[in-house]
Amino acid sequence: MNIGIIVFPGSNCDRDVRWATEGCLGIPTSFLWHETTDLNGYDAIVIPGGFSYGDYLRCGAIARFAPVLNSLISFVDKGGKVLGICNGFQILTELGLLQGALTRNKNLHFICDRANLSIESTKSFWMKNYKKHHSISLPIAHGEGRYQCSHDVLKKLQDDDSIALRYADNPNGSIHDIAGITNKKGNVLGMMPHPERACDDALGNIDGKSILSALLS
């Protein structure tokens, strides 16, 4: 089992993810510079949070043209597991691997807090260690986390059981309280909350550990 973490200019949660996967779970983890195109030998790829390319234009809009992301599309087609956290989620939507888009928070604030969440689907690979409707709490830190999509896409997400997480108390105005979604196949998960910041007992919250430990089971 090997995990690769894609590092863009401006990624700032790459080390947090590595601490969670390697430090807390003991899974060998490497950093992958965004110019790399070789994803062979990795079982899972994480796109971490941060401000790729300074978030100029739109969060994730410029990152989608990084060389590594062409390889990521083939990786996903072959069933490879991908987790996008925060800016990583934004990049996955810009890339079209996940539907919808992330827009400015409704109240215009950058929100740094803990969010109570409900597990809405356990269909995807990443959510298999949870029970449906289970409540968890995870840290959030974002300025553009308001998930938006058309009514058709929303219906498709519901029909495919692809809504993975919902906010209990919607902090950013996301449509239908959506905090995280998966692709139809369930190998790609994008979420605004940060599971990697809730994997270490020393931090007083390990609610995010089950997402990353799905890789071990």
Next chain:
Amino acid sequence: MSLFKARVFVHLRPSVLDPAGEATRSATKRLGIDGITQLRIGKSIELEIEAANKEEARSKIELMSDRLLANPVIEDWTLEFKDEQKTLIN
């Protein structure tokens, strides 16, 4: 080759809430201006492009606008050319 100057306006689709526009609109009241019923904020991207002709320039900018400058899920865009046009001497 000629040099064309163009401007692309990117704005949120009418159905998408624009919180920055709403915040600005509410500030107009504090300024003492009544009657602003709608205020939405967009982006203006100015660019210069070398192309054989205006049609080629237009098609390149359209591709760029669809794929990079605007996210069609939430945004629309419009394109306008500026009149100044220079012929490049290579």
